[in-house]
Amino acid sequence: MKLCVIGGDGIGPEVVDAALAALLVLLPQLEVHHAEAGWQTFVKQGVALPQETLERARECGAVLFGAAGSPAYKVAGYRSPIVELRRSLACYANIRPTTSPMGSARAVDLVVVRENTEDLYIGEEASDGEVATALRRISRAASRRVGEVACALAASRPRRKLTIVHKANILPLSDGLFRDSVREVAAGYAGLEVEEVLVDTAAYRLAANPAAFDVLVAPNLYGDILSDLAAAFGGGLGVAPSLSVGEGCAIAEPVHGSAPDIAGRGIANPQAALSSVALLLDRVWQQPALARRLQAALADTLASGVRTPDLGGQSTSAEFTRALCARLQAS
């Protein structure tokens, strides 16, 4: 088994190091390759996602990505390396689960499946300084393939419910195509409950009653927004994991960003990276028992009071990781 580790910027390297330490307890024989990407890489090399990194990622078939910083303003030649990576590796479906923390009032257990390769993320913008345009692209093929991932996931869960998110009342051609393509795919799955909800209503319902949702499937940008929203019911953005899957490659990646304000202070919470690795173990490497061991060790470590400052604790990232690895070793 091979893993390409890309720390990136800010707290990215800190959280992937922690996740990697835990992973190596579970899979000592894992072949690890480190590679570079991000804003720092762009500053040094003039490219945010070097060709070498892309090749290394392809070779490994699995990537652990930390976070990439973004410049606040348009920088010629700079494009988000994570968006490039998702598209270049054809990791077309981004799986973003939200489960309410133990003891919370609402039993939220949902997954946002986000299209990962098109929509407004294609980077086709123009501006004359007074008027700017951006192109949105939705294709049947990309909608169908993310629909397949979402339907298969929904079919494997107890509630078997799929919510298709769109805004076809305003975008009948593009969001209509997304909706119809997913509906076609869903028709092939017997026993699936399929509903469709406008993106604005979906945001409302997620905020008002997140427990009503099972699997949501959405175009790229709506999926971005709704998965962050949902994270509010899963212990926060700081602990939200994600896994991008597609044609033979996968990317495990925390949903949080590079958090430059706390970078380098040794206090970043590696939980999101760890949970992303658990998704990778479970869904890509077909090691559900190891994934469960990792999740149990994570829950036990937190329950024992070892927590980083963002969760009100006193532990550094290193202390947290040591405690976690000790539990893993003992489990």
Next chain:
Amino acid sequence: MKLCVIGGDGIGPEVVDAALAALLVLLPQLEVHHAEAGWQTFVKQGVALPQETLERARECGAVLFGAAGSPAYKVAGYRSPIVELRRSLACYANIRPTTSPMGSARAVDLVVVRENTEDLYIGEEASDGEVATALRRISRAASRRVGEVACALAASRPRRKLTIVHKANILPLSDGLFRDSVREVAAGYAGLEVEEVLVDTAAYRLAANPAAFDVLVAPNLYGDILSDLAAAFGGGLGVAPSLSVGEGCAIAEPVHGSAPDIAGRGIANPQAALSSVALLLDRVWQQPALARRLQAALADTLASGVRTPDLGGQSTSAEFTRALCARLQAS
């Protein structure tokens, strides 16, 4: 004073009738003109927003709009009449307040100011059945004018805080232009606290801690999504009001849709329409005392237990409206 009343589809006519009855108690001399728009109008006349309606609206300078139904699929020639109306009347800023109901745990008091004329709402789509595209348009002029409304509003409120919502890390030209245009405008307002937040993070923070926000300003689609999200903390989508303002015309309009499932049953909750009318009284007709009287009567009626079924009550829309008007008369 003149008002153009457009009931539209579904429960639209029911809720505007109720709001109008209350308004006529406060302003018996109001000159009321009825006009048509919506899906039913399209079915009958081949156009969803007839020229005559537009002229009537312009003449009156103020519109009370109920709701418009949308076909589920692309219908040649059909365009959302409310979107057309906002743009044709140059009602460029959509003001959507959310205030937590009395007695709720969180003291939410925020306003989403939504750009109302461009973004993906310009209706420029194309499709060959396999690939669809939609054009997004952001202009400096439209961003500045909605920025003015948002800054003036923020400056008039105790917290004086403005949150600019964008996704300039992915859309540096279009969302960058929005962000920069609003920032330029905000620089002209002394004492304003200005922050910027990516739309995904904004959705997360709104869900996690809505009380932290004061005034948010956003491009059209983000504003659509975030205002619905915020409504979850203001008693629900069914009671969320809005007011669109711009160049000499205003539209009061509940945020909810045409609710075909309950249309014609006499049980629609007119609260959102009533609160939208209160915004019109306050901000457009400069009648803050009358707006307060309406709001007080609304609160008292609800507190007295007269409620429509969506709020767990037993009253019909007509009973609710009668009780409200009686209170208004007595106030």
